[in-house]
Amino acid sequence: MDAATLTATGIRKSYRGRMVLDVDRLELAPGRTLALLGPSGSGKSTLLSILGLLERADEGTVELDGRAVTHRDRDARMVMAAAFQRPYLFKGTVGENVAYGLKLRGVGGTAASTRVAAALERVGLGGWEANSALTLSGGEAQRVALARALVLQPRVLLLDEPLASLDPLLKWRLTREFARILGETGTTTFYVTHDQDEAQVIADDVAVMNAGRIIAHGRVEDVFGLPADEWTAAFLGMEPALSGIVAESEDGVARVDCDGIDVYAVSGVPVGAEVLVAVRPEDVTLFEARALLPPSSARNRIEAVVVELTHSGATYRVVVEAGRVRMAARVSRQAVTDLRLETGVGVTAVFKATAVRVAARGVPGGV
Amino acid sequence: MTDRTRLPVFRALLASVLGLAVVFSLTACASQPDAATDAPGGEAGEPATEPTRVILASTTSTQDSGLFDDLIPAFEAAYPEYAVEVIAVGTGEALEMGRNKDADVLLVHAKADEETFVAEGFGTERRDVCYNDFVFVGAEGDPAGVGAAVDLNAAMTAIASGEAAYVSRGDDSGTHKKEKKLFESAGIEPAGDWYLVSGQGMGETLKIASEKQGYTLSDRATYLSMLEALDLAIVREGDEGLLNQYGVIPVTDARNPDGARAFMEWVTSAEGQAVIGAYGVETFGAPLFFPNAE
Amino acid sequence: MQIFADALRDGIAAFSQGTIDVWGIVWTSLQTSGTAVFFSLFLGIPAGFFLGTRRFVGRRLLITIANTGMGLPPVAVGLIVAMTLSRRGPLGDLDLLYTRPAMVMAQVIIALPIVAAVTAAAVGAVPREVRLQARSLGASRIHEAILTLAEARLGLVAAVAAGFGQIISEVGAVTMVGGNLEGSTRVMTTAIVQFTRMGKYGPALALSAVLLGLIFLVNVLLAAGQHSADRFERT
Helix, strand or coil: CCCCCEEEEEEEEEECCEEEEEEEEEEECCCCEEEEECCCCCCHHHHHHHHCCCCCCCEEEEEECCEEECCCCHHHHHCEEEECCCCCCCCCEHHHHHHHHHHHCCCCHHHHHHHHHHHHHHCCCCCCCCCEHHHCCHHHHHHHHHHHHHCCCCCEEEEECCCCCCCHHHHHHHHHHHHHHHHHHCCEEEEEECCHHHHHHHCCEEEEEECCEEEEEEEHHHHHHCCCCHHHHHHCCCCCCEEEEEEEEECCEEEEEECCEEEEEECCCCCCCEEEEEECHHHCEEEECCCCCCCCCCCEEEEEEEEEEEEECCEEEEEEEECCEEEEEEEEHHHHHHCCCCCCCEEEEEECHHHEEEEECCCCCCC | CHHHHHCHHHHHHHHHHHHHHHHHHHHHHHCCCCCCCCCCCCHHHCCCCCCEEEEEEEEHHHHHHCHHHHHHHHHHHHCCCEEEEEEEECHHHHHHHHHCCCCCEEEECCHHHHHHHHHCCCECCCEEEEEEEEEEEECCCCCCCCCCCCCHHHHHHHHCCCCCCEEECCCCCHHHHHHHHHHHHCCCCCCCCCEEECCCCHHHHHHHHHHHCCEEEEEHHHHHHCHHHCCCEEEECCCHHHEEEEEEEEECCCCCHHHHHHHHHHHHCHHHHHHHHHCCHHHHCCCCCEECCC | CHHHHHHHHHHHHHHHHCCCCHHHHHHHHHHHHHHHHHHHHHHHHHHHHHHHHCCCCCHHHHHHHHHHHHCCCHHHHHHHHHHHHCCCCCCHHHCCCCCHHHHHHHHHHHHHHHHHHHHHHHHHCCCHHHHHHHHHCCCCHHHHHHHHHHHCHHHHHHHHHHHHHHHHCCCHHHHHHHCCCCCCCCCHHHHHHHHHHCCCHHHHHHHHHHHHHHHHHHHHHHHHHHHHHHCCCCC
């Protein structure tokens, strides 16, 4: 089936007088997967419900291939399908669950069982039709929920944090599986998540939402590469973003003066432009202060002092300060021991010019 | 003074407990004025105890008539050592309760069965107490002409014409037995759409007859006491065969044989008979029961 | 215990000799209670579904009313229905007092709040997201309702059992509005009361045994239904 375009314009929704959604425009491009990122309670699920015609917006229109549609429009709803954070399988067998939407569309008999079998095959559960739906593990149930949506060959697929309740290992495996499946089917997909890693693997496009508003929207590499503003940068883990002025630009490498500290970045931003500069903590390496460094392509070498050290899983997040500039680095536990990292210790922060993201201030989406 | 004010709650409590105790002892004395001085054996000289329970099994029709509301308090006033509990059931169950010794004394109205009951040794003796009478009631206008019939047999035939429904109690009660006897002597086997069987007490049966605008046989007392709730009129009364004799029977080996005997003696005494004869005069303008103890 | 043995022997004798139309009585019971259960489900399930799934002003009050209805004294219902249907009552012209329809009416009023309240609780326990999920697969409102009821079927079986159990063993109201008329409105409970009042403990006891057996049978059937509904339950 040909891929659909879904557009939302001027969507407003409030609950008990509180505005929970205020989206000027969001477009799902045909055949592409748009990940909607945002913290809990930012309005992601509400937007999905409205886009999926499951819930009514107070204001605004949803258009399917340029035609305005509402939750009353059953034909429009029939070309969509969704799966949610919890799989909510119905009582009965796996086969009955996957066939539910087909039954609603009047598809039965062998046609239905062939399609159910194919959908289960696709999610790696071939031959599971007769199993009880309520005795499955979390991962199995989530795959059935996906098959239940996929079997309908929807023109728009809506997935609301389908992997959020799974354990990390399974989640990572299913993320890649989902990415493969969505790639194969070529369905226009709206994928709500609060996990940017998941978003980067699965999505072509990404929108970032906060407090009911879309604050960034673009291709994955653009949004992640060029945070639209300090909040987005922080949300995407690039905190803290630095602001500076492009002092020099040569061979595609810009020297950005951030309060007296020079940051080299691969960017075509013209000299004199006010920009935001962000580095993902993963891209920053810490060495002993004034260490004799081996030759490398890492152009940025900044002498700084540790001001904050926080434990986070197997790694540490270290905030360092150079003059008035702050940046974060993610380092291993081993490194903390080796470098004897603690507040007040001097270090050299090293990162490549290609790891630096530059965004022109006030121009969302970048350069 | 400080002591007094320190424990006001305790004092109040103590005072009320003492007060209650005084009330209780006064009550005990009142029911037993001469306990300390009188020789045993006399009525007023019974041992100082709570009144003992006397279970009186009687019929729902008697209960429904309201007679017990006058009769029982009068008896209890005369015999404070007894407290009567009335169990109102059908005559059949009343007799069955007597057989099972679940009642101490019976006041029922099915003379032949009562005599059998005594003959079989379940009751010590049987005495006539009073009688009331049965009446035929039916829809205003008497569509089957029950009242106009020359005698009771003709009246039963008129009822059996099926012109209107007849609601039978069908519960082996004294009233039901009377009805069966009347049909029998008229040579009629009651059956058909017109013959409804309620299996319930007089009050319920009257209400059903009223709703169905049919006939039924009722004791006068129950009918009069429910007059306001019914759309029924008396269509026939006064025949010799419509009299209803009540008898009293103390149950053999009852739990409270003395109470049972006392009750029998009292209802057949001049005092008890007077209460029965006076009942209903004030409310209905005429007596409902006619005392006839020997 | 002799009294029970004697009574039971008498009762069985009365049944087998056909002096008491026991099967007629049982059949009347089943007919009236069955009809009443049907109507209570017909009205009570949609009402319960509405109460259990929709959010609206006054919902809490209505649920409280339904729950109060669960404790509605049957004799009070009997009294109100009897007064309403009596010749002097507002619906007296219908000539319905002391008929089977009157019994069914009272029984429906008794069972309806039970069915509605149990249904509301059962469908209320089905996550809202199940309906959202169904809707997202193309379900209409009706489909959503059917799915929700199917998800709540254990609770619905409980609703049937509760409603039926309440009215088949109820005696006060059916006596008041049915009149215990032989061959038309005499049901097991009213017959038991009558036989007891008449001192016929035998038939009363035997009929009680039949009633008990019948309730047991119905519960066995419902339990079987529940078991098959339970097949796919998480354990």
